[in-house]
Amino acid sequence: RxxxxxxxxxxxxxxxxxxxxxxxxxxxxxxxxxxxxxxxxxxxxxxxxxxxxxxxxxxxxxxxxxxxxxxxxxxxxxxxxxxxxxxxxxxxGKIVDAVFSRMLIQKTDLSLEEVLALDRVQKHLPVDDEAMIKHLRRRKLIEGRKPNFYLSAKVALASDAKADYIHTRGQDDVFYTKLVMDYLNKYHSATRQDINKLLWRMLSDALDDEQKETKIGNLITSMRRTGKIKNSGSRRAPNWGIAE
DNA sequence: ACGCTTGTGTATCCTCTCTG
DNA sequence: CAGAGAGGATACACAAGCGT
Structure with missing residues (x-):
């Protein structure tokens, strides 16, 4: 049809x-x-x-x-x-996490309490039980720091489809930095909007929109501090380029 | 011209993780 | 168990926009 x-x-x-x-x-x-x-x-x-x-x-x-x-x-x-x-x-449910189903399918020995906690993690709801957090981390089921836990991609690595959860966990900042530098090499300059657009979908789903803004802001700051880029525009309308 | 709002970069704080 | 490192969160100053 x-x-x-x-x-x-x-x-x-x-x-x-x-x-x-x-x-x-x-x-x-x-x-x-x-x-x-x-x-x-x-x-x-x-x-x-x-x-x-x-x-x-x-x-x-x-x-x-x-x-x-x-x-x-x-x-x-x-x-x-x-x-x-x-x-x-x-x-x-707010989030449908690809890693979650795989985790349940592969780890058939999970207890109900474990599954409920993992469900909260996938939905980005707070998990208050400290012992459970420690337990899940030890079992390598979750990663990240409070309150931004995420389901461990390593569990899913046992299966074949690796691409699925690339987007589930955050990439390293070096990777984001490379993306920005590649962009600047290609287009010579970038506004904040350009950088936002470039990185937005790459950022971890664990971050909400506001946190993504902050994340990108911090990344830009970090790149500026390390002398990779400089702003030739105003604060209101930044114009980022590769620093000499 | 003025005040208010908004969005930005910067500096600093704070919390958690990691390592030994 | 403690200290250091990491990095997101927060506070702040500033610039631009906008209405009056």
Missing amino acids: NGRIIVTEYPDRLVLENEGQFFEGVPADYISGHKTPRRYRNPFLVQAMAELSMIDTMGYGIHEMYAGQRRRFFPLPDYDLSDADVVQMTIH
């Missing part, structure tokens, strides 16, 4: 919409686990779910997803099938 998926992003949820039908029957049939789809009628939606790591592959079924989510007290996705020709799925 129509291969276009419309993704609408809200602060607290993600709505995926796709023209076409679901599988045979309705989602509830599969949630119960009594029915197994022979084929997916809506491969586009399935692919999107796979990319969001709600399901690992085509083979990771709806029932398992629901059972797993429910068993761990995670918010469950909602389907809206009121329009016969449109499938609409709502994923609750």
